[in-house]
Amino acid sequence: MHCIVFSHLRWAFVYQRPQHLMSRLAARTPVWFLEEPVFDEGEPWLERGLPVAGVTVLRPHTPVAAPGFHDDQLGSIRLLLRDLIEASNLVDYIAWFYTPMALPLIADLHPSAVVFDCMDELSAFKGAPLQLRQRETALLRRADLVLTGGPSLYEAKRHRHPNVLCLPNAVDAAHYAPGRLGEKPEHAAEASRLQGHLAAPRLGYFGVIDERFDVELLTALVDTRPAWHFVLVGPVVKIDESTLPRRPNLTWLGQQPYELLPQLVAGWDVCLLPFALNESTRFISPTKTLEYLAAEKPVVSTAVHDVLELYGDVVRVRADIPSFIAACEEALAEGETERRARIRKSDARVARYSWDRTVEVIEDTVAAAVEMARVLPPRREVTGDTLSVAKGLHVVQRASTPTGS
Numbered sequence: 544m545h546c547i548v549f550s551h552l553r554w555a556f557v558y559q560r561p562q563h564l565m566s567r568l569a570a571r572t573p574v575w576f577l578e579e580p581v582f583d584e585g586e587p588w589l590e591r592g593l594p595v596a597g598v599t600v601l602r603p604h605t606p607v608a609a610p611g612f613h614d615d616q617l618g619s620i621r622l623l624l625r626d627l628i629e630a631s632n633l634v635d636y637i638a639w640f641y642t643p644m645a646l647p648l649i650a651d652l653h654p655s656a657v658v659f660d661c662m663d664e665l666s667a668f669k670g671a672p673l674q675l676r677q678r679e680t681a682l683l684r685r686a687d688l689v690l691t692g693g694p695s696l697y698e699a700k701r702h703r704h705p706n707v708l709c710l711p712n713a714v715d716a717a718h719y720a721p722g723r724l725g726e727k728p729e730h731a732a733e734a735s736r737l738q739g740h741l742a743a744p745r746l747g748y749f750g751v752i753d754e755r756f757d758v759e760l761l762t763a764l765v766d767t768r769p770a771w772h773f774v775l776v777g778p779v780v781k782i783d784e785s786t787l788p789r790r791p792n793l794t795w796l797g798q799q800p801y802e803l804l805p806q807l808v809a810g811w812d813v814c815l816l817p818f819a820l821n822e823s824t825r826f827i828s829p830t831k832t833l834e835y836l837a838a839e840k841p842v843v844s845t846a847v848h849d850v851l852e853l854y855g856d857v858v859r860v861r862a863d864i865p866s867f868i869a870a871c872e873e874a875l876a877e878g879e880t881e882r883r884a885r886i887r888k889s890d891a892r893v894a895r896y897s898w899d900r901t902v903e904v905i906e907d908t909v910a911a912a913v914e915m916a917r918v919l920p921p922r923r924e925v926t927g928d929t930l931s932v933a934k935g936l937h938v939v940q941r942a943s944t945p946t947g948s
Contacts, residue, residue: 544655544913545636547624548576549645551611551665554592554600557751557777558801559830560662560692560712561641567902569597575627577601577645579611580620587619589627601627611672612644621648628652637909640686643679644672656913657685661700662692662712664826669754669781688912690905693828693849706915708908711853713896714833719805721839727806734806737796741772744875747811749776749804750831757819757845758786763864764817764871765790771871773815776807808838813874816844816858817867832858833896836889841874841882843867857889 546568550561554576565574576598583604592600603623609615627633638654640646642665649657659682666675683689683700689707691697697709717723724731738745746764752775765773769792778798779787787795799807808814814835818824828849835842842858844850845867851860859870877885 544572545633546572546574546639547633547636547654548574548639549612549642549648550576550578551642551644553578553602554594554598557798560660562801563713563715563898564660564902564905565598566595567898568905569595571906572597574598575601575633577603577620577624577648579603580605580607580616582606582608587623589623612642612648613672614647617647621651624648625651637913640682643675643682646678646682646685656687656909656916657682658688658690658909658912659683659686660690660692661696664696664699664823667822667825669823687916688908690908693826694852695826695828695848699826706912708904710901710904711849711896712828712830712833713898713901714830714837714893715898716833716837716893719808719834719837721809724805724809727802730803730806733803734810737799738774738794738807738810741774741794742770742792743772744812745772745774745810746813746815746871747774747776747808748815748817749799749807750829752777752779752787753781755818755821755824755827756782757817758782758788760817760819760845760864760867761793762788764868765793767868768792768871774807774811776804804834805838808835808840811840813871814838814840814842815871816842816847816850818845818847820845820847828853833893837893839886839889841877841885843870843874854892857885857892 548561548565552561554562565576568574574597578600580603584606587603587605590602590604594600603620605616605619607616607619635655637656637658638649638652639658639660641660641662665671666679683704686704687706689700689704690710691700691707692710692712694709694711697707701707761773765788771792773793774796775794776796776799816829816832818827824847827847829847832842832850832854836857844858844860846860846862850858859874861867861870
């Protein structure tokens, strides 16, 4: 069994759910990770990369300037994909979607099962294609299994498909464990070069900086607390960089390697989740929440639904700018006894969410979906009577009497 992944995110972009899952699934089955195309004059061709063992990243090059999996791109990509499948003798494979926009690419294919890993409500993002909602509806009709990255997305999708599993984002706790920081002295040296000269206290954020980021909140933080230093790590996309504040106590480090993040976080006193509360953040479930907790740092967040529901007892969640600033002050004033109690609680929460265990759940669930697909037609009515959810990787069937917890 192979896995062909259709992704709107590039493998070399911010390291998140697709990379975590596919790098682990690749230990069991070969993964073909198809990215969005790039413009290239001449005949279409397929660039290949091998970022980790078992994962082949496929990047179509086409003479079409349209962005993403635009309809104008699909003809060229479909031919490249067909040639790949024939040349590699791919007979038994799963089609795994991160974006519904790529759905037409499998119109003439015969995957053993179709999986939709819904990690974001893409239609709410800035610049989303107009036909994305319609194509998602078609993907929900075609899919054998739907995964959601958090409870809010689960509630939004669970009545639209007969087999929905809430599989919250997880964490590689060992990657961020403070006790392992000394294993990579070269990373410690690089982190020191980037931020070692900055005054304490340091409050930091890593992740994509786009329309989901609360620029007004950040501006208020840096202006009202000039003695604090703020460190922002991550690429700026889809927003005008000139709208971002520039202050002496604010350092923008841009995108940094995933391997370096633990060393950067280790130098922060408080970790931030400064998300705007708007349509684009209504369904987000930030992976970095657990990563901050695994690093044993106090975390302050705006009132994102999934953060409050999943981590509200271990993260300081605040609804407005004054209370957010006050929560940062509380975190900075934390005493040793309070710090130890917080870390014990955070460690217990982190232990519930492991990418390794998530992949084990996925393997079992996908295997069941493949078996089901063999006896059911590829397009079936949504009955809504076999819904399931995995809360903290404990699967609960919603069809009848709940089992598990």
